[in-house]
Amino acid sequence: xxxxxxxxxxxxxxxxxxxxxxGTIYRQVNRSYQNQYDHLMQxxxxxxxxxxxxxxxxxxxxxxxxxxxxxxxxxQPRQLPLVTYPYEWSFSQLQDAALLTLxxxxxxxxxDMILKDASAYNVQFLAGKPLLIDSxxxxxxxxxxxxxxxxxxxxxxxxxxxxxxxxxxxLSQLLRVHLDGIPLDLAVALLPKRSWLNLGLSLHLHLHxxxxxxxxxxxxTANTPRKRLDKKDLLNIADSLRSTxxxxxxxxxxxxxxxxxxxxxxxxxxxxxxxxxxSDFIDLAKPHCLIDLGANTGLFSRIASQRGIxxxxxxSDPGAVEANYQxxxxxxxxxxxxxxxxxxxxxxxxGWANSERDALVKRCQADCLLALALIHHLxxxxxxxxxxxxxxxxxxxxxxxxxxxxxSDKKVQQLLTARDDIFVDYSQIGFERSFTDFYAxxxxxxxxxxxxxxxxxxxx
Amino acid sequence: MNYLAHILRASATxxxxxxxxxxxxxxxxxxxxxxxxxxxxxxxxTFRLWKARLLALFGIKPEQEEDDETEAADPKx
Numbered sequence: 425x426x427x428x429x430x431x432x433x434x435x436x437x438x439x440x441x442x443x444x445x446x447g448t449i450y451r452q453v454n455r456s457y458q459n460q461y462d463h464l465m466q467x468x469x470x471x472x473x474x475x476x477x478x479x480x481x482x483x484x485x486x487x488x489x490x491x492x493x494x495x496x497x498x499x500q501p502r503q504l505p506l507v508t509y510p511y512e513w514s515f516s517q518l519q520d521a522a523l524l525t526l527x528x529x530x531x532x533x534x535x536d537m538i539l540k541d542a543s544a545y546n547v548q549f550l551a552g553k554p555l556l557i558d559s560x561x562x563x564x565x566x567x568x569x570x571x572x573x574x575x576x577x578x579x580x581x582x583x584x585x586x587x588x589x590x591x592x593x594x595l596s597q598l599l600r601v602h603l604d605g606i607p608l609d610l611a612v613a614l615l616p617k618r619s620w621l622n623l624g625l626s627l628h629l630h631l632h633x634x635x636x637x638x639x640x641x642x643x644x645t646a647n648t649p650r651k652r653l654d655k656k657d658l659l660n661i662a663d664s665l666r667s668t669x670x671x672x673x674x675x676x677x678x679x680x681x682x683x684x685x686x687x688x689x690x691x692x693x694x695x696x697x698x699x700x701x702x703s704d705f706i707d708l709a710k711p712h713c714l715i716d717l718g719a720n721t722g723l724f725s726r727i728a729s730q731r732g733i734x735x736x737x738x739x740s741d742p743g744a745v746e747a748n749y750q751x752x753x754x755x756x757x758x759x760x761x762x763x764x765x766x767x768x769x770x771x772x773x774x775g776w777a778n779s780e781r782d783a784l785v786k787r788c789q790a791d792c793l794l795a796l797a798l799i800h801h802l803x804x805x806x807x808x809x810x811x812x813x814x815x816x817x818x819x820x821x822x823x824x825x826x827x828x829x830x831x832s833d834k835k836v837q838q839l840l841t842a843r844d845d846i847f848v849d850y851s852q853i854g855f856e857r858s859f860t861d862f863y864a865x866x867x868x869x870x871x872x873x874x875x876x877x878x879x880x881x882x883x884x
Numbered sequence: 885m886n887y888l889a890h891i892l893r894a895s896a897t898x899x900x901x902x903x904x905x906x907x908x909x910x911x912x913x914x915x916x917x918x919x920x921x922x923x924x925x926x927x928x929x930t931f932r933l934w935k936a937r938l939l940a941l942f943g944i945k946p947e948q949e950e951d952d953e954t955e956a957a958d959p960k961x
Contacts, residue, residue: 573908
C-alpha cells in the first residue's frame with residue numbers, strides 16, 4: 425500500500441477524512457456515515473448537485489484502507505489544481521461561495537436532506553466557479569429540525585461580507601485570525617448603526633448575536649415532539665439569507681490599484697513591447713502552472729491563461745483582485761485563479777498544530793513566476809535586499825520572468841520622494857549580481873520607450 | 885425588546901432536535917433565533933406572494949430573482 429498522508433485540516437467531522445496518496449487526494453467515508461452517504465447517492469441529490477455543478481463529482485475506488493471495517497468507502501474526487509482559503513478571496517469570490525452554499529442547501533431540502541455544516545473552507549474554485557468539495561456535508565433532515573449550520577454560515581459568510589460591504593473590505597482578513605468565522609458579537613460591534621436598516625442583517629446578525637448572548641450555556645429542550653420548523657420554514661430562512669447575501673455590494677473602483685492600467689506607467693509602444701516580450705518568454709519557459717505576483721487586474725496573467733496554462737493571479741489590493749475575478753467570471757475563463765495575497769506577508773501555516781491551513785507555497789505547484797513592475801515595491805517600499813527576494817522566488821519555482829525597474833523610472837522616483845535613498849545596491853548591475861546567485865539568465869530584453877528591462881531566468 | 889425576549893424565552897422550551905451526525909455546536913441562541921426568523925420571513929414570504937398575485941391582476945409581472953442554481957448539465961466525473 426502506498427504511503428498515505430492525512431490532510432491536517434480534516435479532523436472535525438467523524439463521518440470521514442481526507443488523505444493524499446501518490447499525489448492524489450482521496451476522501452474516506454466512515455462506516456458510521458454509511459446511511460447518510462447512501463441517502464445522498466440514492467436519493468438523487470448527488471446527481472442533482474453534480475449535474476448543476478454545485479458539488480464536486482467523485483468516483484468510488486478500491487483502496488487498501490477498505491480492509492478496515494470502520495471504513496465504508498474511499499472516494500476519489502475530481503482533483504483541484506489549487507486550494508484557496510476565504511481570507512484569500514475578494515468580496516465577490518466570498519459572496520459567490522456563500523450563494524453556492526445556499527443553493528446547495530435548497531437542493532438538499534428538496535431531497536429531504538440538509539447541510540450539516542456550512543464552512544467557507546468547504547468551497548473551492550474549479551475552472552472559475554465555486555464548488556462544494558465536502559461530499560460528507562449532508563445528513564437526513566429530521567422533522568422539526570433547525571439548521572445546525574446556521575451559526576457557522578453567518579460567521580463564515582454573512583458577517584465578513586457585511587463588514588466588507590458596510591465598514592471596510594480589508595476586514596475580510598479577520599478570517600485569518602478567526603478560523604471558524606468572525607464571531608457575531610465582534611461583527612455587530614464593528615458594523616455601523618445603519619446596518620440595522622438592512623432587514624436581513626438586523627435579523628441574521630444583530631438579532632442573532634443578541635440571541636447567542638442571551639442563550640449561551642442554555643440547552644434547547646430536545647425531547648418535545650412538537651414540530652415547529654418545517655421544510656418550508658427552512659427554505660424561507662435560506663431564501664432570506666440568499667437575498668441578504670446577494671444584496672450586499674462593494675465598489676471595487678475605490679482602491680489604489682484597480683485603475684492602475686489607466687495610469688501612465690507606459691506609453692502604448694512600451695506596453696505592447698512588454699506584452700510581446702512576456703509572451704515570448706512564456707513560450708520559451710513552457711510552464712504548466714504560473715504564478716503572477718503583483719498581478720493587478722490580471723492583464724499579463726492572461727497571456728499565460730489564454731495559452732491554457734493554469735495561472736494563479738495574485739495581488740494584495742482587494743479592488744484589483746475583485747476586478748480580476750469579475751473579468752474572469754464575465755468571460756467564463758477557466759484557467760485563471762485570482763487570489764488576494766500580500767506577498768510581504770503571504771498566507772502561513774495556521775490553525776491546530778499549524779497544519780490546519782497550509783502556507784501558500786505548500787499549495788502552489790508552480791513552475792514559473794511572473795514578477796512584473798514588482799521589484800521596486802519589494803526592494804524599496806518594503807526595504808527587502810535583492811538577495812532575499814531572489815532566494816524566496818527561487819524556492820517557489822524553476823522559472824522566473826521578472827521586470828527590473830531602475831531608479832530613474834518615474835515610479836521609483838515617486839517611492840523615493842519622501843525618504844532617503846539608502847538603496848545603494850538597487851541598480852541593474854546589483855540586480856543581476858543578486859539574482860545570478862540563484863538563477864541563470866536565459867534571455868533579457870529592454871522594453872521599448874522605457875528604461876525597464878525584462879529577464880527570463882532559470883533556477884541553477 | 886422585551887416582547888422579542890418573551891417570544892425567544894417561550895421558544896426555548898420547544899422542539900429543536902439535534903441529529904445523530906451533527907458534529908458542530910450549533911449554539912443554543914442560533915437554534916432558538918431560527919424559530920423567530922421562521923415566523924418573520926414566513927410572513928414576508930406570504931406578503932410577497934400576495935403582492936405578486938395582486939400585481940398579476942393588473943398584468944404586472946414581478947421582477948424575477950436571479951436563479952441561484954445553475955442549469956442542470958451532464959454530470960462530469
